[in-house]
Amino acid sequence: MKRTLIIVAVVTLAGVAIAGMLYGRDVIDGMRYEKAMHQIGETNKANAGPWPQPQEACFVCHGPRGQSLNAWYPALSGQPKAYIAAQLHAFASDQRPNAYMGPLAKDLTDAEIDAFAIYFAKQTPARNEDVPADAALETRGLALVQARSCQACHGGNLMGKDQVPRLAGQGADYLAKQLTDFKTGARKDPTGAMNGAASMLSSEDIPAVARYLAGMTPEHDGAVAH
Template sequence: MKRTLIIIAVVAVAGAIGAAALYGPDLLDGMRFEKAMSQISISNKADAGPWPQPQETCFFCHGAHGQSLNTSYPALAGQPQAYVAAQLHAFAMGQRQSPYMVPLAKNLTDAQIDSLAAYFARQVPTRNEDAPADAALERRGLSLVQARSCQACHGPQLMGKDLAPRLGGQGEAYLVAQLAAFKSGERHDPTGAMNGVAATLSSGDISAVARYLARVSPGQGGIAAQ
């Protein structure tokens, strides 16, 4: 009986050693993976809550960290927190129309909207695109921006302020579309300021302003550097 127990013990030890040799690396990798996921979870909670975070779904249109690479979609990175929150509430309440944004915004809680606005506000912005240089068109755009005192609402470097969005470095196609929407009344500014300004712009003016703004590099001087 004693001999049998010894044999069983030896077999068990040998089996454990064999299993460790065979599965040990996988077990260690699994432990490392679990630890890494735990650290990511902690990081995500500190940043904007547990995964999946709402901003992850924004990636498809607005790019990683809100830095759009599609000139038809706005960059959210570096937008004023108050502006992002106000636009999400406007979409949620149907005050601003979009077949994509309205249903998404309606499913967000006030806390999620605040979290998203804070997240995008602290991201570092860059230009959406390398719009082709056109000195004459850009000079015309700069002149129009200065004449309309756009910096009074959008900040001295056109990086946005309070409820006014960042314009510098946005995609040219998006800027053209939004100015045209304000001009036609399709998009409504609660203060009426943007509708009034856009109403004074011709289609050529809109193209010039959009080209100038698209060429502005965030954080590199805006109006003063042109």
């Protein structure tokens, strides 16, 4: 009997050793994966509560965590909280008409709008796109931005403040569309400042300004990076 037990133990240990050699890496990788997913889950809870999170529905257009990777859709990451909230209220009240955002914003409560604004405002911003180099457009865009004193409202690094949006690193197509809409009156700034500024831009100025802003790397402190 004792001999039988010894044989069983030896066979079992041999089986474990062979399994370890065959599947050990998979087991370790599985443990690492589980640990990584747990860390992601804990980060999400600390960041905005457990998944699913309502704001993640926005990723289809605005990218994960509000960082758009599409030149046509604005990034919400790093936008001032007050600006995000103001725009959602404007969409909901049709002060800023939009066939897509209007219905979505109308379904949000004030508390939900504040939650969205807080969440996206604290996300780390980045450029929407890698803008092709064009020295002539960039030089013209910089000159126009400085001449129009855009920093006075949008901040030294054009990162936005209060109810004024971040421009640095937004998509060129989106920026050009908004400037054109301000110029034509299709989009109205409650203060009138953007309509007045855009009205002084020519059809050649707008793509230059948009190109320059899109090529900026969002920076909260220090000199603006390109």
